[in-house]
Amino acid sequence: MKVLNKILRITTRITTGINLFTNLIGWLLAFLTLLFNILGFWKLWHLAGFTWLFYQAITLFTLFFGIMFSFFTDTWKRRIPHLILNIIFLIISIIVAIFTVFVSSKWFIT
Numbered sequence: 001m002k003v004l005n006k007i008l009r010i011t012t013r014i015t016t017g018i019n020l021f022t023n024l025i026g027w028l029l030a031f032l033t034l035l036f037n038i039l040g041f042w043k044l045w046h047l048a049g050f051t052w053l054f055y056q057a058i059t060l061f062t063l064f065f066g067i068m069f070s071f072f073t074d075t076w077k078r079r080i081p082h083l084i085l086n087i088i089f090l091i092i093s094i095i096v097a098i099f100t101v102f103v104s105s106k107w108f109i110t
Contacts, residue, residue: 012073016082019066023089026052026059030096034104049105056097063090 029052036045063086070082 008069008072009078012069012078012082015062015066015069016085019062019086019089022059022062023093026055026093027096029055030100030104033100037104037107049100052100059093063093 029048032048033045033052036042036048066086067083067090070079070086073079073082
């Protein structure tokens with residue numbers, strides 16, 4: 001049983017780290033979409049915007065597994081920090097997605 005608990009702890013840490021990494025890339029792509037829109041680089045804006053859109057599938061996949069594996073850690077003392085981190089990543093990703101769809105993806109007239 002101790003070996004299983006150790007494997008679950010390691011898996012939870014790994015999935016939380018992967019979740020952070022994939023979310024950072026998604027947030028960077030969202031920022032680039034806004035930046036290229038402001039600067040008027042329309043081809044790069046399209047590229048960053050569509051890359052961000054298709055990358056959301058990967059982000060949602062890692063968010064799902066990050067939150068799911070947070071529940072399987074052996075004690076609540078170890079679950080709570082991972083749950084809080086993964087839920088914070090989810091909230092930030094939702095805010096970034098709403099901003100990107102309603103602001104960054106609109107064609108600015110410069």
